[in-house]
Amino acid sequence: MKIQIQDEIFILDASGAVYWEDQNILIISDVHLGKVSHFRKHGIAIPQNAVAENFKRLTDVIENFCPEKVIFLGDLFHSAKNKEWNLFENWVTKCKSQLILVAGNHDIIDEKHYHQIGISVVQILEIGKFFFTHHPTEKDNLFNFSGHIHPGIILRGLGMQSLKLRCFFHKSNQMILPAFGEFTGKFILKPETDHIIYAIAGNEVILINRKQT
Numbered sequence: 001m002k003i004q005i006q007d008e009i010f011i012l013d014a015s016g017a018v019y020w021e022d023q024n025i026l027i028i029s030d031v032h033l034g035k036v037s038h039f040r041k042h043g044i045a046i047p048q049n050a051v052a053e054n055f056k057r058l059t060d061v062i063e064n065f066c067p068e069k070v071i072f073l074g075d076l077f078h079s080a081k082n083k084e085w086n087l088f089e090n091w092v093t094k095c096k097s098q099l100i101l102v103a104g105n106h107d108i109i110d111e112k113h114y115h116q117i118g119i120s121v122v123q124i125l126e127i128g129k130f131f132f133t134h135h136p137t138e139k140d141n142l143f144n145f146s147g148h149i150h151p152g153i154i155l156r157g158l159g160m161q162s163l164k165l166r167c168f169f170h171k172s173n174q175m176i177l178p179a180f181g182e183f184t185g186k187f188i189l190k191p192e193t194d195h196i197i198y199a200i201a202g203n204e205v206i207l208i209n210r211k212q213t
Helices: 035-041 049-065 083-094 111-116
Strands: 002-005 008-012 018-020 025-028 069-072 098-102 120-122 125-127 130-132 143-146 151-156 162-171 174-176 196-201 204-208
Touching: 025 049, 049 083, 111 120, 151 196
Parallel strands: 025 069, 069 098, 098 120, 130 143, 143 174
Antiparallel strands: 002 008, 008 018, 018 025, 125 130, 151 162, 162 174, 162 196, 196 204
């Protein structure tokens, strides 16, 4: 779905990524690589194929848009280095885009390990009228792209049925991206009347233009 923000065109992708057309930049938040292995190590039953699915989704969305740069809005890796780090290193060698990590609260791996594989790590990034953070942040005269919250929305039907979906949460000067990674959960937000919600339903992004109660 194409939308316009500050006279710039952005594409909201069903993967949870945002593509900035004019700058040829792909924006992704909360991949949480390593989370599956971390949970399995502590006895939590998560299918092992979820590891491969994260890397496949990353590869697919990058091959689809062919961005010059990819900005990760924090929580790229879930915790300390584990066996998924080796898979990540291998994935990075095959990625032709410049990779930038805006550090999040889960990004505890020493920056030198990212630098060694060619990934830049910053705390905040500004490009033109936009700035990129992990935690939702307000700043005068700039539009904020962020993550961290893993936004979700509940859609209710007439028969009392309900559906929880990931969503892009768009406020007047801010967009919070959904979590990109598998098994990351959703935090259900309660939109106000001036908020715009773009829900992800399967392979579609759907505009929800009214407050859900």
